[in-house]
Amino acid sequence: MGLAERLASEMTPIVRGCAIGRLLDTLDTDDSRALASAIENVRDAKEQGVNPQARTGITATAIARALGAEGHDISSYTVQNHVYGRCRCGR
Numbered sequence: 001m002g003l004a005e006r007l008a009s010e011m012t013p014i015v016r017g018c019a020i021g022r023l024l025d026t027l028d029t030d031d032s033r034a035l036a037s038a039i040e041n042v043r044d045a046k047e048q049g050v051n052p053q054a055r056t057g058i059t060a061t062a063i064a065r066a067l068g069a070e071g072h073d074i075s076s077y078t079v080q081n082h083v084y085g086r087c088r089c090g091r
Contacts (some may be wrong), residue, residue: 019074019090020082023067038063042083 001009018027024032038058045052045057053059060083064076081087 018082018087019078020087021089023072023074031084035063035067036064039083048083 016022024035041056041058042052042060042063044069045055048055053062058087059076060079061076063079064074067074067079078087082089
């Protein structure tokens, strides 16, 4: 094995975006739109200084719970980071 092959075998793919961003890209259209809408509702409420649950009935915790029920292991902390732009994808 030459150096080029050895280096190529040592490289790991670069993961782009956070778990939520990657999930949005892989869900079917309806689920992706529903998740994006829920995230946007939480973000809008926060920007308006309103409790997201009081405004829309949805919170980052509720989003994480729904994702978990569908088999996606994503914490509310990860959802919050995505909602507020503190994640790797900055969505």
